[in-house]
Amino acid sequence: MRMSPSFTLRAAVAAFVMLLTVPASLAQQPIKVGIVTLLSGPAAGPFGVPARNAAELTAEMVNAGTVPAPYTQKGFGGTPIELVIIDEAGGPQKQVAEFRNLAPRVDIVIGYISSGDCLAIAPVAEELKKLTILFDCGTPRIFEDASYKYVFRTGPTGTMDNVSVALYLVERNPNVKSIAGINQNYAWGQDSWADFENAMKTLKPGIEVKTSQMPKLFAGQFGAEITTLLGSGAEVIHSSMWGGDLEGLVLQGAPRGLFEKHKVILSAGEPAINRLSTRIPDGTILGARGPFGPFAPDTELARWLKTNYQDRYQVPPNYASFKIAQAILGVKAAYEKAKGAGSAAPDQDKIIAALENLTFEGPGGTVKMSLGKGHQAVMDAAVGTTKVEGGQLKMVDVVRYPAEKVNPPDGVKSEAWIKTGLKK
């Protein structure tokens, strides 16, 4: 084909115009947010994938400017955000490698469900000076054993989960005399049980611990443990199980009368509601690791997440979904605070300064970055009891505990705080 002179001219003009527009499009470069969540493995179903879904939904609606107040501005301060999603599976060693590869490609990293990954990533984020928001992992060790400038956690620690269920239990059964536990034998299960056991010993000195069953993680079969628990004579059974293990415990324990004979506490039971639903026996005490899911306050932000998530994914959002939405909105709040009225994009140090000690609204309610020198969030805790009404699982007798009542003061380690009387 021979090109006509006019075509060549037009092409040249078009190329020139494109060159002119390059700087403009550079200024509109999106803010890249790395999202690290479990996309494979046993924790992907209950936590990782609901978190990824909520992250995608939140990012899309933040960019469209359709999130309720105070997040109505499009993107982060007018600049759109773009997610770079990677899988958290593979263990801390692999995650450190992936974090080092991810950090230069993104502006902010939001991620990590496993406490082991969080502990390994925090010093690396500090070394690389990359703003990193941990959104879900529970261990309080991260900001109690070290202090960081570039690392934040916008979700509450695991401490309040077990302190709040202990408070709830003692308020309802003031004469409780004995407890027992069944927890998965790994850091989460061990820490949860230790927190609950110590909190109960503080609240009810002289309480008897009948047995602590620690089956292997992902064992799935708990016949022997259930027998031991049934024979233990304990009034209350505590479990921090999640995922397939929790389903196994409920499905194998309920027919044998475990839930009738004992008061059962599932401190992280909320994500199982969607799958087990009415098969969770009435009267089970349930926690959601914060005011999430069915415990979310009746605010416009909570309704926004619940409705939109339900519409898109046909299931209600669970606490992992709430927590990642909360992390993204927290960064948005800090970014916009740092940007102020000016038009220039704030640098990382300004965003960090804005996020430190920030109080912001999430779909689960007010989040205060008040521990770990302003880097660790606290929130109110909520606990409820299950009841099947009209073929639907409902949470009744829901109690909210103010954040200050279920979290240690800044600078005090959770373990010591629980043992020395849970004082404000």
Added chain:
Amino acid sequence: MKALAAAAVAFALLIALALLAPQWLVFMAMLALAKGVVVLGLVVLMRTGLVSFGQGLYFGIGAYAAALLSHQWHIADAAVMLLAAAAAGGLLAALLGLLLARYRDIFFAMLSLALSMILYGLLVKSAALGSTDGFNLHARTFFGIAFASGMERRVFLIAGSACAVVAALMVHRLLDGHWGRLASAVRDNELRVSYLGASPYRVVYFNYLIAGTLAGLGGALAALAVGHVDPETTYWTTSGEFVFIAILGGTQSIMAPFVAAAIFETLRTIASQYAPNVWQMSLGLAMLAIIMFQPAGLWSLAERWRRSA
């Protein structure tokens, strides 16, 4: 002589990499090197026809030995950590080798796997060591000299390269001589070796000792690079990864484990970045392709190319 020259060139290249490469590449090289050292030990063992599915045991022992030095005894010297880790790996292998050197084939593989899972179980139960969460380690000096800020991992890489090059040369000398032929003979016909007056038990025991020492060293190198240890280092999937790398590279050359480890790390990173939902499957397909089309490992490509040249 040729091996010495190759080692010198490799060492020079690694030092250049350590000094000039961006941090993320330095880290990946370090991890590849650490795994390469472990796989080198595995290759020594494979020469006697034995595959260990439990090198994670020594990898984990090395990592925890290094980490405990800084955590319990506040010794934060990287050189001490590396030496202690290799010694810990070697000592444990000397002990367990007494038992394992009696077994062959699937029995050896399964027993080695079982032993590594015992350590995994112990670590998971020990709340004082952080259970599955593990704990951080910090190395602040190397032979008593404090690091300049931001130089830690570059120094680790140089130190790791020195360890790896020395280890590779020693293994090369060993396998190239009388011992290497004896090891192959044990693999091919153990009975005959006995009738010739040599002890297959001794050959297997000694090779197991080398593999354990190198895996301990590799564990410390990885722990220094990552800055965190956790029981995952002793889990069977970690051990499986080492076997994967050994098969990927092939067992003919001393260079193969390092090249294969580098390819493995690169492959995994690329798969994680560009196929976050199917990265495990990508690795699995790569494994299948190797077994189907290059059963002797990637190194056989290099050999063929050299022969035709």
